Amino acid sequence: MLIEQCKIIRNEEIAGGIWEMEFSAPGIVSYYTGPGQFLEILLDNKWSFTVRRPMSIANVEEKRITIIYKIFGRGTTLLTESKVGGILDILGPLGNVFSGWQGNYVPILVGGGVGLAPILNLFxxxxxxxxxxxxxxxxxxxxxxxxxHDPSNGIFLTTDDGTLGNPGTVMPSLKKVCADIDNPMVFACGPLPMLKGMQDFVIQNKIPAQLSVESYMGCGTGLCQGCAIKRRNVKEKAHSYHERYSLVCMDGPVYSASEVSFD
Ligand SMILES: Cc1cc2nc3c(=O)[nH]c(=O)nc-3n(C[C@H](O)[C@H](O)[C@H](O)COP(=O)(O)OP(=O)(O)OC[C@H]3O[C@@H](n4cnc5c(N)ncnc54)[C@H](O)[C@@H]3O)c2cc1C
Known part of the structure; x- marks a missing residue:
């Protein structure tokens, strides 16, 4: 992990409110270990942006990294104004990676909202x-x-309002795809309600799954403890903070579905 001054190569809107940025990051790429890892981007040196913004790595090509981001608040709006040739101060790579996708399973990759970046990387x-x-x-x-939307090639798009692909959330499509496959393993990233629905489904159906959690996050290095998430099935000890909680930035963002609680 290191902090690098990265030169922006491309920054463009690829869909409504969804942007893709590519930058040169030879130092960070040299430590990159795979899909799941993320970066912490400093947007401005001003006090109003003291906290870096976490962004998943969507692609690595030679010494370049791509991120895909959705306009969410002030920080991501400011990111859209970054110009080609400009410099961004980026910390990374951070976090762990998806694993087991090269095994005997058929990987079912599910991305919702801003969670599509690490999933496209794994795809x-x-x-x-x-x-x-x-x-x-x-x-x-x-x-x-x-x-x-290309079901014959195994690509299923869904929309809540039914304007493209399968209508509804990702859940009906996931259930259908899993029912048609002998040995599925699910890899997912998305908003917490989606991950919760997915967790219930995979545990009930005994399907192995890894979920990448995008909790609120500050420093990305374990100092601020802002990204704590509850662990499941722990033998709670009144004094043991570490047994009951996990830091997404240090232990995640990728967890086995049976490991964490979204309640
Ligand atoms: C590990 C990880 C990977 C992520 N990868 C992506 C990605 O690839 N593409 C993408 O579009 N978004 C991603 N996000 C979410 C993204 O970091 C937030 O949407 C972004 O920080 C919002 O910043 P803002 O200034 O626009 O919003 P504001 O609401 O102004 O942000 C205020 C603060 O809240 C925090 N925050 C707000 N929403 C979120 C959220 N959903 N998750 C975490 N922190 C939040 C921010 O860190 C920031 O400090 C990721 C989050 C995490 C934790």
Whole structure:
């Protein structure tokens, strides 16, 4: 992990409110270990932006990194104004990686909202290794999608308002895809309600799954403790903070579905 001054190569809107940025980051790339890892981006040196913004790595190509981000608040709005040739102060790579996708399972990759970045990264990695995965990407509306709904090639888009792909959340599509496959393993990233629904489904159906958690996060290095999440099935000890909670930045963001609680 290091802090690097990264030169912006590309920063463009690829769908409604969804942006893709590519920058040069040879130092960070040299420590990169795979899909799941993320960065902490400093947006401005002013007091109003003291906390870096976490962003998943969506692709690594030679010495360049791509992120895909959704306009959410002031920080991500400011990011859209970053110009090609400009410099961003970036800390990374941080966090752990998805694992087990090269095993005997059929990887079912599910991304919802801003959670699509690490999932697309894993999808590309599966393609590079000629592993046939299924991809399910959910959004509120068709404007937020930038891929084609292509079920014959295992790519399923969903929209809450039914304007593109399968109507509804990612859950009905996930259930259908899992029912059609002998040995599924689910890899997912998205908003907490989506991860909670997914966790209930995979545990009930005994499907192995890894969930990447995008909790609120400050420093990204374990100092601020802002990204704590509850662990499941721990033998609670009144004095033991570490047994009951996990820091997403240090232990995650990728967890086995049976490991964490979203309640
Ligand atoms: C590990 C990880 C990976 C992420 N990857 C991506 C990604 O690839 N693409 C993407 O669009 N977004 C991603 N996010 C969410 C993204 O970090 C937030 O949307 C962003 O920080 C919002 O900043 P803002 O200034 O626009 O919003 P504001 O609401 O102004 O932010 C205020 C503060 O709240 C925190 N915050 C607000 N919303 C979130 C959230 N949903 N998750 C975590 N912190 C939040 C921010 O850190 C910030 O400090 C990721 C979050 C985490 C934890």
């Amino acid at each position: 590309r990695e599966c393609q590079k290794h000629q592993i046939h995965s299924k991809l399910i990407i959910g959004a509120k509306t068709g404007r937020e999608h930038f891929m084609d």
